[in-house]
Amino acid sequence: MRKIGMAVSALCVSLLLVCGMAFAGETLDAVRAKGFVQVGVNGSVFGFGAPDKSGVWRGLDVDTGRAIAAAVFGDASKIKFTPLTAVQRFTALQSGEIDVLCRNATRTLGRETKLGLNFVTVNYYDGQGFMVPKSLGVKSAKELDGATVCVLPGTTTEMNAADFFRTNGMKWKPVVIENTAELAKTFFAGRCDVLTSDASQLAGTRAVAPNPKDYVILPERISKEPLAPCVRHGDDQWRDIVDFSVLAMIAAEELGITSKNVDSLLKSKDPKVQRFLGVTPGNGAALGLDEKWAYNIIKQVGNYGEVFERNVGVNTPLGLERGLNALWTQGGLMYAPPFK
Amino acid sequence: MPDPAAPTSPEQHRNAVPFWNDPDKRAIAFQALVLAGVGALGYYLFHNTLVNLDRQNIATGFGFLGKESAFEIGESLISYSAADTYAKALLVGVLNTLKVSFIGIVLTVVLGTVIGIARLSTNWLVSRLAGGYIELFQDIPVLLQLFFWYSIFYEFLPAPRNALNPMAGVFLCNRGLLFGVPVPHPAYKVAAAAFLAACVLVWVIRRWARRRQERTGQIFPTVRVGLALLVGLPVAGWAVAGAPTAMDLPRLQGFNFVGGLSLSPEFAALLMGLVLYTAAFVAEIVRAGIQSVSHGQTEAAMSLGLKPSQTLNLVILPQALRVIIPPLTSQMLNLTKNSSLAVAIGFPDFVAVTNTTINQTGQAIEGVALIMAVYLLFSLSTSAFMNWYNKKMALVER
Numbered sequence: 001m002r003k004i005g006m007a008v009s010a011l012c013v014s015l016l017l018v019c020g021m022a023f024a025g026e027t028l029d030a031v032r033a034k035g036f037v038q039v040g041v042n043g044s045v046f047g048f049g050a051p052d053k054s055g056v057w058r059g060l061d062v063d064t065g066r067a068i069a070a071a072v073f074g075d076a077s078k079i080k081f082t083p084l085t086a087v088q089r090f091t092a093l094q095s096g097e098i099d100v101l102c103r104n105a106t107r108t109l110g111r112e113t114k115l116g117l118n119f120v121t122v123n124y125y126d127g128q129g130f131m132v133p134k135s136l137g138v139k140s141a142k143e144l145d146g147a148t149v150c151v152l153p154g155t156t157t158e159m160n161a162a163d164f165f166r167t168n169g170m171k172w173k174p175v176v177i178e179n180t181a182e183l184a185k186t187f188f189a190g191r192c193d194v195l196t197s198d199a200s201q202l203a204g205t206r207a208v209a210p211n212p213k214d215y216v217i218l219p220e221r222i223s224k225e226p227l228a229p230c231v232r233h234g235d236d237q238w239r240d241i242v243d244f245s246v247l248a249m250i251a252a253e254e255l256g257i258t259s260k261n262v263d264s265l266l267k268s269k270d271p272k273v274q275r276f277l278g279v280t281p282g283n284g285a286a287l288g289l290d291e292k293w294a295y296n297i298i299k300q301v302g303n304y305g306e307v308f309e310r311n312v313g314v315n316t317p318l319g320l321e322r323g324l325n326a327l328w329t330q331g332g333l334m335y336a337p338p339f340k
Numbered sequence: 341m342p343d344p345a346a347p348t349s350p351e352q353h354r355n356a357v358p359f360w361n362d363p364d365k366r367a368i369a370f371q372a373l374v375l376a377g378v379g380a381l382g383y384y385l386f387h388n389t390l391v392n393l394d395r396q397n398i399a400t401g402f403g404f405l406g407k408e409s410a411f412e413i414g415e416s417l418i419s420y421s422a423a424d425t426y427a428k429a430l431l432v433g434v435l436n437t438l439k440v441s442f443i444g445i446v447l448t449v450v451l452g453t454v455i456g457i458a459r460l461s462t463n464w465l466v467s468r469l470a471g472g473y474i475e476l477f478q479d480i481p482v483l484l485q486l487f488f489w490y491s492i493f494y495e496f497l498p499a500p501r502n503a504l505n506p507m508a509g510v511f512l513c514n515r516g517l518l519f520g521v522p523v524p525h526p527a528y529k530v531a532a533a534a535f536l537a538a539c540v541l542v543w544v545i546r547r548w549a550r551r552r553q554e555r556t557g558q559i560f561p562t563v564r565v566g567l568a569l570l571v572g573l574p575v576a577g578w579a580v581a582g583a584p585t586a587m588d589l590p591r592l593q594g595f596n597f598v599g600g601l602s603l604s605p606e607f608a609a610l611l612m613g614l615v616l617y618t619a620a621f622v623a624e625i626v627r628a629g630i631q632s633v634s635h636g637q638t639e640a641a642m643s644l645g646l647k648p649s650q651t652l653n654l655v656i657l658p659q660a661l662r663v664i665i666p667p668l669t670s671q672m673l674n675l676t677k678n679s680s681l682a683v684a685i686g687f688p689d690f691v692a693v694t695n696t697t698i699n700q701t702g703q704a705i706e707g708v709a710l711i712m713a714v715y716l717l718f719s720l721s722t723s724a725f726m727n728w729y730n731k732k733m734a735l736v737e738r
Contacts, residue, residue: 087695091704094398115702116398136595146594148515153696162412162422173596174412175606176696177686186686191494191514191605193595234395 027231027238028072028288031099036078039065040098043083044180046204047312047320048104048124057081060311061102064123064229067245067301068100071293076300085178086152090115093232100242102229104198106156111230119228120243121250123304125324125333127221128160129199131206134216136193141220145170150183150192152176160223161196184208198225200312200320207317241287244339248294251276251336252303254327259302262295276339283339294339304334389705404701405430411696413688415604426697433693434714440610440689441676441718447615448675449668452622459627470623477620483681486613490685493605500596509589509600517603518590527581534577535570542566606687610679618675622668629664630656661733669726673719680715690714 031037041049041061049059066076082098093101094116104126105111107119130141130149138144141164151158153176165172175192177183184205187195195202199217206212229246231239252258255273257265265273274280277295284291301307308325312318326332359365393400405427412422417435420428458470477485494514498504503513509520522528542562549560590600633656641651682689691711698707 087699090699090702094704110700110702114399116393144595146596146598148596153692153699158412158696159410159700162410165412166422172412174414175686176414176688176692178683178692178695182684185491186494189491189494189514190499 027099027235028241031072031238035073036080037065037069037072037100038080038082038098039068040082040084040089040092040101040103041065042103042180043081045104045201046208047316047318048200048204049081049083049102058311060124060307061104061229063301063307063311064102064246064249065100067249067297068242070296070300071241071245071248071287071289074290074292074296076296085180087178090117093117093230096232099238100229100231104201104227105230106198106225107228107230108156116233117230118233118239119230120239121246121336122226122228122333123246124200124227126198126200126225126227128157128196128223128225129202129221130218131187131195131197131202131215132193132218133190134214138218141218141222142168142170144172144194146172147193148173148175148191149194149196150175150177150187151196152180152183153178156223156225157197164222180205198227200227200318203312203318203320212317237288241289244287245293245297247336248276248297248339249301249304249307250327250334251339252294252298253305253334254329254336257298257303258306259298259300262298266295272339393705398702400703400706402706404697404703404706407701409697409700411700413693414686415607415688426701429693429697430690430710433688433690436688436693437676437679437682437690437714437718440607440614440679440682440687444611444614444618444675444679445672447611448618448622448671451615451619452671453626455619455623456626456630459623460630474620474623477616478624480617482613482617482678483684485617486609486681486685489612490605490609493609497605500592503592503597509587511590511597513597514605515596515602516605517608518597518600519602520587520589520600522584523586523588525582525584525586527578527584530581531574531578534573538569538573541569541573545569604687606682606685609685610682610687610689614675614678618671618678621671621674625664625667625671626660629660629662632663633659658733662730665726665730665733669723669730672722672726676718676722677715 039062041057041059044050045059047059049057049061052058062081065079065081069079070076072078082092084092084098084101084103089101089103089105090111092098101117102123104124105119106126107122111117112119130144132138132144144165149161149172151161151174158174158176161172161174175186177186180201184195186192187205188209195205197205199221202217206215206217209215229242231242252262255270255276257273257276262277266277266279268274268277268279271280275283277298278284278291278293281291284293287293290296302310305327308322309315312320314321322330322332324333326334328335390400406425408422409424409426409429410422411429413420413429413432415436416432417439418428418432420432455470455473458466459474461467461470493516497512497514500511500513500515503511503518505511511518542565545560545565546562549562553559588599590597590602637655637659638651641655642648646654679689680691683692683695686692694707694711698704701707
């Protein structure tokens with residue numbers, strides 16, 4: 001009897017220890033121990049997070065993830081991607097399945113608090129819009145009374161659309177499909193009159209349409225969508241690393257550092273550049289990283305401007321202007337604090 | 341003084357054994373221990389979850405149910421808008437799941453029975469067709485079938501402006517099947533009341549007819565009279581109350597049809613996929629049930645002079661049902677549970693609505709607990725009903 005009792009209590013204690021351990025420990029240590037960063041991405045939004053024809057992951061969010069890997073390991077390829085739907089993404093982060101979520105997620109008060117997440121610096125300022133077939137002859141979102149609208153579930157999109165139609169006293173019918181690719185297929189087949197999403201996503205979806213020229217994005221932006229990477233509450237060091245990985249790309253653009261000239265700028269006399277690239281040490285140690293962390297990001301991934309133009313800029317099928325996403329010095333919102 | 345060597349009674353013997361060597365008492369102790377262990381583990385998991393949720397600042401509890409949902413739902417049996425609460429949104433989801441499950445189960449049982457009987461037909465072509473159907477639909481995953489039917493609806497049907505119009509008041513397009521319904525009028529309430537009255541009347545007649553047959557051997561045409569009553573009484577009620585004929589027809593306005601009733605492509609695809617898939621299994625269950633009744637019973641019935649339809653209804657089916665009902669119940673439960681695949685093709689069932697709720701409130705544990713509770717309730721009530729029916733159908737030996 002006593003033996004059995006002891007065995008049961010030993011079992012309970014060991015379970016306690018195992019479960020306790022799984023939640024303790026810094027994210028950085030856990031990431032270093034497994035040797036890669038696990039990043040949650042979209043998986044089907046062209047330009048932000050999707051594999052290309054040869055299976056290589058491409059996109060603005062994907063490159064943000066690579067920047068974090070470059071900062072932590074000095075190697076942007078030490079990264080694994082988990083494609084997530086809008087519904088799965090926060091649960092995957094909360095449960096520890098991924099280390100960081102770079103999946104065009106909008107920062108909101110509810111998500112920061114009730115969902116237990118910390119958003120870092122915005123990597124794309126977006127707004128929700130509507131896309132319709134040109135043949136409908138619609139010029140403004142105010143003309144959409146009675147429309148059937150394809151929408152992704154579990155996003156701020158769903159709530160914004162409901163708000164917009166309510167405010168304007170219009171009726172609508174949502175068709176809610178969880179998978180982005182399936183939703184786009186349904187829209188292009190004509191099941192819905194309208195597809196609503198963040199304007200950048202609409203541009204990405206249109207770029208892969210059977211006939212991109214047949215669709216038009218209406219001028220209205222019905223919401224503010226500051227898209228930012230996010231991490232779990234409670235690990236400030238990891239949050240700082242993710243935050244400054246994004247900020248490093250913005251700061252580099254401001255300092256004129258690109259992946260092409262970063263090596264020659266190692267000899268720069270500018271103290272700001274010296275501190276940024278770790279020639280004058282301090283920043284790396286403060287973050288718990290190698291002093292070369294920012295150098296590695298710029299060398300292997302590029303500055304924000306390079307990443308933007310490569311994935312979604314005017315010379316890509318998405319053809320997006322910088323707009324709000326230009327540097328603050330050029331009328332945009334991209335602004336990095338001093339790196340010192 | 342008792343002789344110490346004399347054999348003791350079992351009573352005395354049991355008293356002599358210390359309780360830790362008594363298998364009965366030991367078994368109770370072990371069970372209590374296991375129960376305590378399970379309880380402790382359950383408490384630990386619960387407590388640990390709460391602590392972790394608290395540490396991450398995630399809200400807990402069901403307080404969110406009373407808040408405004410702020411999202412729209414595509415189709416609903418009750419009136420619902422984004423200004424309603426989460427609780428009402430979830431109720432809309434529950435009703436949608438019930439709708440597709442109930443209609444699905446009824447259609448599946450009918451279709452499955454027909455195909456199961458066809459499988460046993462002596463007609464070569466009929467039995468091979470039924471066999472082919474069963475093999476085909478059983479072997480393809482139901483999710484693929486759903487995608488297939490859904491894509492048929494949205495890929496091949498025309499846009500609303502070029503909708504097919506097979507008959508007056510009925511339109512078929514990629515927004516669904518739209519048809520006219522009568523404009524509300526008190527006459528329809530009269531007809532509904534007449535239908536209920538007819539149901540009661542048929543039940544009474546059936547009892548009377550059976551008693552009379554047992555007493556005198558005379559057969560009363562219950563089925564024909566019953567059908568006549570069920571159709572005739574409501575029609576008579578409708579005619580007496582004014583015979584209104586005004587219809588609310590669907591008409592094109594703006595982007596879509598307004599008026600009438602519509603059957604959405606999502607609902608139709610889900611219903612078709614679930615019914616065709618599950619009916620294949622039900623058909624096999626029905627076939628097995630019928631084959632379990634020995635052929636001698638058929639021969640005996642025929643030699644008594646019963647017609648083939650009487651043989652099936654009075655001799656074979658009552659015995660086959662005993663074999664059919666238990667596995668049939670599990671297929672009904674399967675259909676109900678598979679209806680949660682609706683989320684893949686955009687039908688707003690309970691799981692789809694709960695998913696949106698979870699994502700907006702962040703309360704995944706509560707949401708998943710609700711999903712489990714609702715499906716458990718559906719499953720338990722279905723099997724309670726079927727167990728009752730099974731008991732009723734069990735062989736009563738006279």
